[in-house]
Amino acid sequence: xxxxxxxxxxxxxxxxxxxxxxxxxxxxxxxxxxxxxxxxxxxxxxxxxxxxxxxxxxxxxxxxxxxxxxxxxxxxxxxxxxxxxxxxxxxxxxxxxxxxxxxxxxxxxxxxxxxxxxxxxxxxxxxxxxxxxxxxxxxxxxxxxxxxxxxxxxxxxxxxxxxxxxxxxxxxxxxxxxxxxxxxxxxxxxxxxxxxxxxxxxxxxxxxxxxxxxxxxxxxxxxxxxxxxxxxxxxxxxxxxxxxxxxxxxxxxxxxxxxxxxxxxxxxxxxxxxxx
Ligand SMILES: [Fe+2]
Numbered sequence: 608x609x610x611x612x613x614x615x616x617x618x619x620x621x622x623x624x625x626x627x628x629x630x631x632x633x634x635x636x637x638x639x640x641x642x643x644x645x646x647x648x649x650x651x652x653x654x655x656x657x658x659x660x661x662x663x664x665x666x667x668x669x670x671x672x673x674x675x676x677x678x679x680x681x682x683x684x685x686x687x688x689x690x691x692x693x694x695x696x697x698x699x700x701x702x703x704x705x706x707x708x709x710x711x712x713x714x715x716x717x718x719x720x721x722x723x724x725x726x727x728x729x730x731x732x733x734x735x736x737x738x739x740x741x742x743x744x745x746x747x748x749x750x751x752x753x754x755x756x757x758x759x760x761x762x763x764x765x766x767x768x769x770x771x772x773x774x775x776x777x778x779x780x781x782x783x784x785x786x787x788x789x790x791x792x793x794x795x796x797x798x799x800x801x802x803x804x805x806x807x808x809x810x811x812x813x814x815x816x817x818x819x820x821x822x823x824x825x826x827x828x829x830x831x832x833x834x835x836x837x838x839x840x841x842x843x844x845x846x847x848x849x850x851x852x853x854x855x856x857x858x859x860x861x862x863x864x865x866x867x868x869x870x871x872x873x874x875x876x877x878x879x880x881x882x883x
Contacts, residue, residue, distance in 0.1 A: 608715060611641055611651040611678070612755075612854075613842040614798025615818035617659040617687060621668050625659050626821040628837055633819045633860065634672060637842055640859035641678070645844060648678045649714055652721070654798035654816070655685025655757030657693065666696035683721050684708050685757035685799060686730040686771070690723075703741045711745050716849065717793065718749035722756035724773060732758025732773035732799075734781050746788040753847065754795045759815065760785070761808045766830045768800060768823070785809040794852045796845070801835060803843075803856055814854055817841040 616634050619625045641651065658665035673680055682700065684693055690708060694700055701710035708723040722742065726733030734742075734756075746752055760781050762769040773781060785792065789810030801818040802825060822838040839858050846853040 608717075608847045609645060609648045610845040610847055611645055611648045611842060612654065612796050612816045612845055613637060613651060613819060614654040614757075614816045615656040615685065615801055615820065616653065616669075617656050617818070617820045618665040618669055619659050620662055620664040626835070626837065628820060630659070630820050631668060631672075633840060634669075637819050637840070637859050638672065638676065640857065641842070642676075644857075646677060648844070650719070651676070651678050651680045652719075652755050652796070653680065653682055654755050654796065655683045655725075656687045656798065656818075657682065657684065658689070659687050661687060661689030661692055663692050663696060666693055670696055681710075681712075681719075681721055681755075682708075683755060683757055684723060684725050686725060686732070688725065690725060703738070705737050705741075707738055707741070709738060709741050713749070717751045717753050717847070718745060720745050720752055720754050722754065724756045724758040724760075726774070729774075730771040732756075732760065732771070732777070734760070734773060734777045736780070739777075739780060739784055743784060746784070746791060749791065751793060751849065752788070752791050753793045754785075754811075756795070756797050758799050759797050759804070759813075760795075761813075763800065763804055764827055765800075765825055766828070767826065767833050771799075782809045785811060793847065793850060794845075803841075805854075812852065814843070814852075816843045817856070 617630050703709040711720045724732040760773040786809040792811045795813040800815050801823040804815045819840045821835045823835045841856045841858050844855040
């Protein structure tokens with residue numbers, strides 16, 4: 608099963624730049640690349656930071672951009688989003704009984720679980736007891752699960768970034784819950800960090816995805832300031848199967864030369880040198 612993971616699209620009001628680039632243009636490039644190469648995907652999952660300032664016009668633009676998508680898209684919110692405004696525009700968006708944008712669906716034998724880790728007026732992640740209760744019910748009821756969320760629930764060895772990971776109070780209980788159900792969880796996918804980070808935590812494997820906009824440059828020492836640059840963006844193609852995950856990072860905005868070669872080349876000696 609092919610799943611596309613894309614994140615941190617940070618849409619503005621159309622025409623307004625974000626970080627020196629046009630996030631709408633970047634998203635259009637990403638969607639065009641997906642349509643050209645991955646129309647067979649089962650889902651496109653966007654793990655939050657849909658709108659940079661949480662503005663209605665940005666969500667309207669996203670809704671328009673999604674209108675012609677042939678692959679079903681699942682939306683999540685991030686710290687830059689405004690939950691109420693998002694839900695006003697996407698009024699068919701499923702939520703849990705408490706109004707959080709927690710939702711889930713079964714694809715094949717796997718429960719795809721999409722989490723709402725947003726707290727009010729904070730960039731740090733929140734996943735309160737009510738949300739953990741919803742997640743516990745989901746995990747208890749399924750046989751296999753694949754989790755998506757906006758925030759990284761674990762510190763990543765990046766002192767500045769780790770200040771806006773899942774907050775310290777929620778981190779322990781969330782980790783305990785994940786560890787309890789880890790044998791069922793194939794993978795945990797998140798955004799937020801605007802960079803590819805892979806590893807294992809609480810008994811599960813995890814991966815983040817670059818932003819379609821600006822990229823962060825990991826700094827393992829800086830305590831306060833995040834650093835980023837308009838480096839090449841990407842989305843990820845996940846080949847997901849029972850107990851298998853393969854993740855390809857797709858540099859969709861590269862417009863320079865591409866060198867194609869076959870795989871049966873005979874180049875055991877450098878050109879101009881006699882073979883030994
Ligand atoms: Fe972001």
